[in-house]
Amino acid sequence: MSIAEKLAKERRARLAAERLLEQKKRELFAANSQLSLHARHLSDQIVEQRHGLEQARCEAESLKGQNSQVMCDLRRATDAAEIAERRLWEAVETIQDGFAVFDTEMRLVAANGAWFALFDGRTDIQTGIHYDVMIATLAEAGIVDLDNSDIHDWRHEMTERITRAEIPPKTVRLTDGRYIRFIDRHGSEGDMVSMALDITEAVDREAELEEARARAESANRAKSAFLANMSHEIRTPMNGVVGMAELLIDTDLNEEQRLFAETIKSSGEALLTIINDVLDYSKIEAEKLKLYPEPFDLERCLHEVVLLLQPSARDKGIKLLVDFDLFLPTRYVGDPGRMRQILTNLLGNAVKFTSEGHVLARVVGLELPDRRFDLHITIEDTGIGIPPDYIDHIFGEFNQVEEQSNRKFEGTGLGLAITRQLVELMGGTIWVDSEPGQGSCFGFRVTFAPAEPVQVIDKPDRPILLKRALIVDDVQINRVILERQLQTYGLEVTMCRSGAEALQAVAGGDAFDVILTDHDMPELEGPELAARLRTAGIVSPILLLSSDPDAAEGGTSDMAAVLQKPILRSELFRVLQDLSYPGPKEAFLPLDPAAPPPTLGEKRQMRVLAAEDNRTNQLVFRKMVADFDIDLQFANDGREAVEQWRSFRPDVVFMDISMPEMDGREASRTIRAIEVERGLVRTPVVALTAHAMDGDSESILAAGIDHYLTKPLKKAAIADKIGELCPVEARPPLGTRPAAGDTRHTV
DSSP: OOHHHHHHHHHHHHHHHHHHHHHHHHHHHHHHHHHHHHHHHHHHHHHHHHHHHHHHHHHHHHHHHHHHHHHHHHHHHHHHHHHHHHHHHHHHHHOSSEEEEEOTTSBEEEEOHHHHHTTTTOTTOOTTOBHHHHHHHHHHTTOBOOTTOOHHHHHHHHHHHTTSSSOOOEEEEBTTSOEEEEEEEEOTTSOEEEEEEEOHHHHHHHHHHHHHHHHHHHHHHHHHHHHHHHHHHHHHHHHHHHHHHHHHHTSOOOHHHHHHHHHHHHHHHHHHHHHHHHHHHHHHHTTOOOOOOEEEEHHHHHHHHHHHHHHHHHHHTOEEEEEEOTTSOSEEEEOHHHHHHHHHHHHHHHHHTOSSSEEEEEEEEEEOTTSOEEEEEEEEEOSSOOOHHHHTTTTSTTOOOOSGGGTTOOOOSOHHHHHHHHHHHTTOEEEEEEETTTEEEEEEEEEEEESSOOOOOSSOSSOOOOOEEEEEOSOHHHHHHHHHHHHHTTOEEEEESSHHHHHHHHHTTOOOSEEEEESSOSSSOHHHHHHHHHHTTOOSOEEEEESOGGGGGGGOTTOSEEEESSOOHHHHHHHHHHHHSOOOGGGGOOOOOOOOOOOOOOOBOEEEEEEOOOHHHHHHHHHHTTTSOEEEEEESSHHHHHHHHHHHOOSEEEEESSOSSSOHHHHHHHHHHHHHHHTOOOOOEEEEEOOOSTTHHHHHHHTTOOEEEESSOOHHHHHHHHHHHOOTTBOOSOSSOOOSSSSOOOO
16 A cells, blocks of 8 residues: 555544544534533522522411411401490390390290390299290290180290291280280291380370270260251251241332341351351261262253352352353263352352452363263352462361452351362362462362263254244243353344243244243243244244153143253254254154043142141241142141141151151151051151251161251242142142252252
């Protein structure tokens, strides 16, 4: 081998060794780097573990401090709880009523001294005792007054009540006279808290209040009896005063004497009004005021009140106006007497406080789905008005507007209070709108059922073509109502008070498209007037207005129609509509002919017995019926009335209620008993009473009395009742029977 080859081989070996050395250096460097990383990582772990150990040591020290704080807080909380518990029981101990706590097994856990005091210091009643044993101790030791009840029953009752979810209170009476009321309640964990309240004072107060209430009721009954008796005692002489004044006015008097007589009559009636206000207020106070619904004509009632107040309004120069909705029914079911009282109070106040202008009564309403009518009645005036400060008090008792402009007006101050109570009793509401110096508007709302068929006439297919009408009626209120209704239909109206005036009107050349005449009138009745008009050549259709159409059947040949009184506005409208478009005679509503009544022999006088102990009232009654064709006898008391009834056998008995010896009720019961015993025909008995308290009508009817008239008596009411009760075998007692209705009181 040559030196060059050796040198080349040596150079290759050296190069390989260098490459191996370089590789080992790299491996050593990599190993050192990895070792350095592991060393650094291990160092970090050591540092971290050392830090964690230090933190754990610090946390341990902190927890040791917190534990000490918690223990301190716990000790403080325990001390506070012990103080609160001690204060609570100290407070419970100060309670005069018993307080106790029972666990879920109904064993006594704790109780205050007042609770243990219930057991008269018995040492066996202590914490741990069962509720049932404790109740048994109360009963067996004679601590509780069982009022003759069985011990076991009472014990069972007391233990049974605490088993309920809602434990009812229980009051027991102790033998020492105290009353204890147990009030118990279950807790959320099944335990029970019990209170024993000493209610002795409350029971004593309740007994005192009950005694006071009994005394008050007794005093109220005495007051009611006093008012009833005073009503009779005052009304009886006032009946004589008003009645005699009314009779005196009908005699020949000069102007000054007539003024005196009319003053006596008006003053007596004013006094009776005040008496009625006081009695009504007393009944309202005692909640004894009642309503007696019956069919009545609201429009007629309103016109009657307006007619009554017309003289006062005329003297003051003010107008009284009525606006009754044309499309409303006029007849409703309600208490006519109370409705008249409401209207009289409101209209009377309006007239009293109005010195110029007018007073307007307006009636509007709507038909409800149940066919009843919601009526709104307002009384508007142009009077002095009411200040805003008095509006809220105007319906209070004895309240009046106390200012200079009002001091000249007198009154009891009860009228509006009574009116409000009456309206509310009818289920309505009342209000007032007013401005001083501009007048007032009092209104009330009531709901009534109609007492007539509802007929819609607000869209008539045929208008009324009649232009002029003549009304003939001796009763002014009838003329006023008819006049207003006909004027509403566009007719010009002439009114006459008698048949003679009507004949003079047509003789003067006046032509009328229709003539309306009442049936019963003095001197000349409706059928006779119609005959004379036909004889005089009057061909205008004549309408007869009659309360008893059957009695008019014999004289209807000259009539276009006969209308039943009270007249339904819808019926009047239909007849006038038919007369505007005349057809065959059959369209004018002639009455069907009826068989004539059997012919009787000569009839006797009607026999009337009046039982009245007051001589003045006897005189008034005798004067009022002086022109009647009757056989009249008087009885001075109830016993005499029964005896005269036996012998006289009257057709009707007018019976005063308050009489000596035997009053009217007892006398009526005696008569009824005899009638039943002997099978006699019942004699009509009409009570004459000055009593005005609620319940009188029931006691009167219960005594067998058929009707009653209140004092002071009115001639028209007596005449109407006599005419109504006249038997067929007696001749008519009245030359002309008065129109029914205005002052009659039947039950």
